[in-house]
Amino acid sequence: MGYVLSVVSQKGGVGKTTTAVNLAAAFAKRGMKTLIIDVDPQGSVRYGVGLRRGHPTVGFADYLNGARPLRDVILPTALPWLRVMLAGTVTDEVDHVRYHQLVSDTRVLPDLLETSKQRCEVVVVDSPPGLGPVTRRVLEGSDHVIVPLQCEPLALQTTPQILRAIQDIVQANEKLTLDGLLLTMHERNNPASERVVDYVRRHIPANLVFDVTIPRTTATADAFAAGQPVVLRTPADPAALAYTQLASVLVRRFE
Ligand SMILES: Nc1ncnc2c1ncn2[C@@H]1O[C@H](COP(=O)(O)OP(=O)(O)OP(=O)(O)O)[C@@H](O)[C@H]1O
Ligand SMILES: [Mg+2]
Known part of the structure; x- marks a missing residue:
């Protein structure tokens, strides 16, 4: 029996997809049988996970609405141990409404x-x-x-609120562990970025913040643009090393 690790955040654009894709690739590189599932109708995993050219685009939404069986929506990637379930077909407004309704009203997602x-x-x-x-x-x-x-200035205002909201949800689910906040896109020598790290380390309990922080690097953005996780494309890049280290920390917690 494996583990389900989710990457969530109240805020958009904070590095969820980058984190999910790179952790999944890092687990798979260690030889762990890994599946990454994209349940965000924006479907960004598709662009960052390293799929073969001309791959199908069916995914979770098509399984959710009964159009495709499970075996059709689990796709191979360039890594032998990594499979992906893309977001699938959620193109227009009608699809979006139906998608959210189906996720809310059925148990398809937790059962999956x-x-x-x-x-x-x-x-x-x-x-x-x-x-x-x-x-x-x-x-x-x-x-x-x-x-x-x-690690951007607005984080100072939103962090306590985000943490409280997530803690409320975590407390309602006894098998769920909040592994912690992950500081992303950290820029050393940028005072605004350093202030966030400093604030978080001082105000949030240490067991709720990972020691590993993810630096902002050009290679991470370039890898995403090239359709590959940075841990595969540029393994020696500092952000790639940080994601690899984070995967090791998590594996120890899974045991
Ligand atoms: N460590 C990093 N270094 C440089 N760029 C990064 C890094 N992490 C993320 N980015 C870039 O920041 C942008 C937002 O990242 P990402 O898409 O992972 O965020 P997200 O939280 O999934 O966004 P959304 O809420 O829209 O789903 C992307 O362009 C991504 O390439
Ligand atoms: Mg995303």
């Missing part, structure tokens, strides 16, 4: 997570921004959760 962890060592879930019904369903089926926090 339960089935997936019986077949994999780790299931990584990339979620949409916000703590809406999709994220809540994800957390219902998760064992571990990571909350990326971008």
